[in-house]
Amino acid sequence: MKKGYEHNTLGMVNSQDEILVKFVLTNKEANKKERNEVITIFNELIVENGMEPKLFKVKVSNDDSPDW
Structure with a gap:
């Protein structure tokens, strides 16, 4: 990710709309x-790639559990 953020990413698709x-x-x-x-960085990348940001529910945390 830009700006020097080191991270792990968890993802889940609940439906076409979430x-x-x-x-x-x-x-x-x-x-x-x-x-x-x-x-903000994530949303910019989503738009640059022709996707709709409102389909994504984004959480940023230091907690690596799968809890949302």
Whole structure:
């Protein structure tokens, strides 16, 4: 990911209209500023690739459990 974020990614497709994506930050604290930055980067990449951002429910955390 851009901007020096090291992360693991978890994903799940619930339906055609709901795709869950969780970014687990491994080198930065997932505070509000960092969460917003990662979500913005993700949404920009989604749009650049011709997809619809509102299909994705994105979570940014330091918790690597599969809990949403």
